[in-house]
Amino acid sequence: MDAVTSFFMPWLQTFFGDNIDWKQVFLIGMTPLFLLAFVIEFAVQKRRKNTASFKLKEIFANLSLGASYQLFEALVWVLFTAAVFSWAYGYRLMDIPVNAWTVVPIYVAVELCFYIYHRSSHRVRWFWTAHVPHHSGQVMNFTTAMRQSLLNAFVGIWIFYIPLCLLGVPPVVVMFCLAVNLAYQYFIHTETIGKLPAWFEAIFNTPSHHRVHHGRNPEYIDKNYGGTLIIFDRLFGTFEPEVAKAEFGITQQINSYNPVVLNLHEAVDMMRDVMAPGPVAQRVKHLIMPPDWEREGHTPIRTWSVTPHSIAIKPKE
Known part of the structure; x- marks a missing residue:
């Protein structure tokens, strides 16, 4: 183990400096296992x-989005985010030890932060701009988990985890717990696995629960936000069991496989809505209201072709 550490640490420090982004290191290290799981699936x-x-084009789009996400997350960590986490930890209220007694509560706290972030990403358009690429896929397989946006690095999702650092959890522990959480979620993006034993479905997020989350069926929209666990959805009233088959995609389906369009379409539309004539107070609401909010007298702007979900079509080949 020491030999492995001594071999890789200089390479990691060359790129990240002293504040290594263990979340991205862990996820990149898991990539071979992710791809093997996809082959088996x-x-x-x-x-x-x-x-x-x-579908080959969709899989390529998923992998392209995942690669750009990892690259920009790592870059922004080096340039900005690591400093923010270090600053917050410097003002911590206490020193929380990391041991066998605290690791589970810390992990559950990270899960709660993820739940709050994930729910906000569906209900606040600013954050939705970075999350919508993940939901725009119209099929589900393991590579759908890689369907992430490079905008994640820029919209400020790190703010949801700063409270843990202020409380006294070391940033490296927060990031590693988040990495484990995200890695687990890779394996729930599938139609291959049906429902698991009832006790497991009651506590943990599962493929069944997550298919609901990706469904644009009216009863499935904005449900099942959990990462590893489903307990906060049950507690806060956002849980929905899988009954009808989920129809995947978004309500205003973007008709493209282009990674640039998939990354930016909602952000461009949002900013065009903000800049459109009208009272400033109403225009600013496009940033903070839910994605489907419309202001009076303004028609939502769609820069690229979209199809309402009731007549959604597959992107052009």
Whole structure:
């Protein structure tokens, strides 16, 4: 182990400096396992003669979005985010030890922060601009988990985890717990796995619960925000069980596989809505209101082609 550490640490410090982004290091290190799981998933579905969820252009878009996300997350960590976390930890209220007694409560606290972030990403358009690429896929397989936005690095989602550092949890621990949380979520982006035992479904987020989260069925929209656990959804009234088959995608379906369009379309539309004529107080609401909010007298701007979900079509080949 020491030999492995001594080999990799100089490389990591060359890129990250003293504040290594262990979240991205962990996720990048997990990538071979992620890809292996995807190969197994495809083999299982092919044996079942059910490969409709494996469209080459969509998979390529997923991988492209994932690569840009990891690159920009790491870059912004080096330039900005690491300093913010270090600053916050410098003003911590206490020193919280990390040991066998505290690791589970810390992890649950990170899960709660993720729940709040995730719910905000659906209900505040500013954050939705960075989350919408993840939901714009119209099929579900493991690579859908990689369908992330480079805007994650810029919209400020780090603010949801700063309270833990102010409380006294070391930033490296917060980031590692978040990495484990995100890695777990990779394996719930699938139609290959049905419902798991009832006790597991009651506590943990599962493929069944997460298919609901990605569904644009009216009863499924804005449900099941949990990362590893489903307990906060049950506690705060956002839980919905999987009954009807989920229809994946977004209510105003973007008709593109282009990673640039997928990354930026909602942000561009949001800013064009903000800049459109009208009272300033109403224009600013486009930043903080839910994505489907409309101001009186203004027609929402769509820069690229979209299709309402009731007649949604697949992007052009």
